Amino acid sequence: MNALGPSLAPYIRSSRTLSKWVKPISVWYANLMGYRKMGLKYDDLLIEEHPDVQRALTRLTPREAYERAYRFKVASQCSVLHKPLPKEEWLASSEDVRYLKPHVLDVIKENEERAAWDEMTVQRK
Incomplete structure (x- = not known):
């Protein structure tokens, strides 16, 4: 399982009717969580101890890293x-x-590609 977990979002976005019903609920729930009241963004809540998230944090621009630190x-x-x-x-x-x-x-994509290349076997013709 990856750092972000499974998601129903693509299925919900593909259906206009379902999206119309779920969107207000998702906005209400995000406001209810309270992280926006503290000035945080949703991605600030990702678990930093996960290796994929740690590597992703090193790829932030200096400006994004500064803004993240300020929000914290x-x-x-x-x-x-x-x-x-x-x-x-x-x-x-x-x-x-x-x-x-x-x-x-x-x-995550790079890790999957690396794993595929590591498991590759070369066969002689």
């Missing part, structure tokens, strides 16, 4: 104060983009 500092300060950010500083759902997922998927 803000969230830890909110945790210490036991208060979320003021409402105007909450992360909007439009700003909650997946910045780490493409890197993780690339790492």
